[in-house]
Amino acid sequence: MKRYGHGLVIGTFCPPHAGHHHLVRTAEDRCEALTVLVCTAAGELVAARTRARWMAEVHPRVRVVRSVRSVRTAGRVDAVFTSERHGDRLARAFGAEHVCVDPERALFPVSAAAVRKDPVGCWDFLERPVRAALTRRVAVLGADPAATTLARSLAERYQRRGGVWAGTRWVPRCGAAREEQVARTGAPVLFCAAGTARAERHLWLLAGPQDGGLPGRGRKVVLRGAGSPALLGAAVDAVDTFLGESWGLDGPGAGRW
Structure with a gap:
């Protein structure tokens, strides 16, 4: 050769x-x-x-x-x-x-x-830095320990789906560097137990009264349901709906990832 x-x-x-x-x-x-x-x-x-x-x-x-x-x-x-x-x-x-x-x-x-067009379908073809850039960050905003429990339960629910979702992770309240590290090796979604509304997320799940104020950037969904199973079901529905929509990567004016 x-x-x-x-x-x-x-x-x-x-x-x-x-x-x-x-x-x-x-x-x-x-x-x-x-x-x-x-x-x-x-x-x-x-x-x-x-x-x-x-x-x-x-x-x-x-x-x-x-x-x-x-x-x-x-x-x-x-x-x-x-x-x-x-x-x-x-x-x-x-x-x-x-x-x-x-x-x-x-x-x-x-x-x-x-x-x-289909980042989830192509996930296995991507290396770590691109995965981190594309990962959808979903935060649970509410009082602990309920917020932490819900973030962990969401990750476990997606892991059980297998395939590309088997690597779904969650992180407790931590800095951006730790989140970035986890996103590089995980699935297309990362769940965060957010203590405050200061960080930037793609989707916020509001799981109770927000004494610290509502978050800024990112979609907000107020979860309805009494008890942990109902709250988890509402959260899964909200995340599935969000992930099922276009990620806005292949059209005019898509902007930053």
Whole structure:
């Protein structure tokens, strides 16, 4: 198998998925040095610098840049690796050879568009930093120990569904760093026993009178029901409804994740 001096992979990686990582690893194995160029995308959902950080984390031995000028500072490009049959034209722009990797997407049947449309269905194709960015944070706001018990019970209920939900986690009142750590290894939803309304969440479950005031950003659902089973049932219904809606990742004006 032919080897190259300096290889190049170009993409928007919005978001990066298993197919992208396979492409980069294949190029890395066949090159003495590899540069990954993360491009800015029109109407991008997340900044190029963030996507570059994700790629650098997953591929620590690869040089990740955000401009063609930075590519050229590494020297002549010998090979451009893509998964597109029309990558020949891109390679010619760099005076390089085109190497096409799995153009049929047979090894990893996923695309960035598919992830944006159905993140839950594509969850197994995502690495830790993207999972953390996409995870829906659901907080229970109410008096302890009831709020903590409900957050734990919700996580256990989703775990029993199996599949992608088997890794559902919950966290007690803790800092953002701990939440981020848990979200990187969990399921598409993370339950938080929130002591206050200060943090930002995607969905707030209000499980009683809110002496500290209502939370700001995020959808709010007041749970109705007497007793723990009824309260848990109402909470599951609210979360299922929320997760079943579009996550707003694949349309105009989707904004930040």
